Amino acid sequence: MSSPALRLYDVKKSYRNGAEPVHALRGVSLEIAPGEMVALTGPSGSGKSTVLNVCGLLDAPDSGQREMGGEPLDARPEAELTRLRREKIGFVFQGFNLVPVMTASDNIEYPLLLLGTPAAERRRRVDDALERVGLAGLGGRLPDQLSGGQRQRVAIARALVKSPALVIADEPTGNLDSATAAQIVELLHQLTHERGAAAVVATHDDRMTRYCDRVVRLADGLLA
């Protein structure tokens, strides 16, 4: 049996908001198999984003353990976590977070530049990714020349172009109208499955949960 793409064990995290500490995560354990798509739901403030930040190696838990592909992650230096994010994790944000001075192609190419992929290979994969997200021919556009849905397609292409082991998406449809949201959900599902990437998606969107292999519910910093 292969080790899980990601494993959290008894992860706790609190924020110090003034005098009162806010216990955002109060012991979360979660395993995500390679290629599995997990929806993370729960009311606002339940800790979804906090879980994703911990899963995406953007933030460290106060206690508990993390493993990626069977490798323990905690106590690794920041440089090592950066390398893991660069090589293994793709991100899709609610607000798209494209670099405004880069064209769609440049934005998608960026992770490959970081990885030192040769130019010819980069071009091939960027063109392929553009086509996969239905933006063939629009690679030369800047983000502000694209609609919200198109921008999120670029972001999905950027997240998946390096064939990551894990995709983290925090409310990827939060800024989109429902028709567009449906397409984005389907696209994300299809591409992660195709590439065998595990995905954790925080969402309120029922259409999203329908596409996921498993739905995990968070309430008050605990898995329901």
Added chain:
Amino acid sequence: MKWLVFALRNVLRNRRRSLTALLITAIGTAAVLVGGGFALFTYDSLREVSARDSGHVVVGARDFFTGDEDVPMQNGLGGAAALQAELAALPGVRAVLPRIEFSGLISNGDKSAVFVGRGVVAQTDFRVRGVQTGFVAGEPFDAGASLPEIAIGKDLARIMKANVGSGLTLLSTTTEGNLNAVDVVVRGIVSVGVPEIDRRLVIADIGAVQKLLLTDKVSTLSLYLSDMEQSDAVAGSLAATHPQIAVRTWLDLASFYQAVRALYNRIFGMLGGIILVIVLFAMVNTLGMAVAERTREIGTLRAIGTRPDEIVRNFVLEAAVIGGGGALAGMAIAGAVTIALLFAGIQMPPPPGRSTGYPLLVNFSAVLYAATGAAVIAASALAAWWVSAKAARRPITEALAHV
């Protein structure tokens, strides 16, 4: 290449802000280049004047440059004729000119004044030194005339009420300690542009001076080389082969040149330093705003695996684009000013202690341009590093939450 393109696009993102920083850099660069070029022009002119006046390499008796004399010519150089012939035969030596430094009183019969004299080989000395000794009246004298002929400083001429053709008397102490006198005729009136010297200067034929001082020695032999840059080499080998004589280069003797150089180096060095600081602040301001505005972008790039040093590198590259653009623009401005001054013919007022001004010109120096450009770009890069290093290490979740 890609990174440079991104940097350029980021620079163009806020055109007005980038342009302001670029203009400040350009003006600063131009100021350094024009100021520095003026200093270099001054150094070159003074070098020229100093070296022509003293000769590129000067030799004297062992104690001539360091010791005080009890009687005139005590530290004079004996057997000068043989040494002169030997030195003249050295490769790269264009001319060897014997000179005597002497002093005494000059009199017109009614009144007398102190003079500081120089005995030279008539004609040759004027020819080798060229325009250096400016004749305001009369002409270079000749050794063969029946009465010894002299040239005197223009202020001394005024004091002595002398004109070309006037007869004067030189009084000096001989090597034996007695007073001796010689009647002379004024053949030329000169000005070296320094009132202190023009009040006292007497130039006479060296043979006449030797007769006046009762000596066959000379004070120094001045070597004029075909290449001034060889001065140190020639002086070094002379000192090695002739331990019995003292050897100096023009630079050793050019105290005015050295003083001006030390002063200007300090003034223009300080100016350059201040300008660099201004460039630094302009860049800190411009890039600081860019970094603050792009906090979320930095967070995004960090999230997808960009290292902090890569974030910093991108800002450094942006700063280098602005700084480099400013430096290039500044070089263009400085180049234009340099050329314009060639045609403008602006005269500078006489420096302190001088009676003549000099043209305002600016040297072009590739080294100065390159060094200034490098310094400006380095200052810009430093500013970028300074403002982005902290932002690049800020917690990613915090940066992503920034609005």
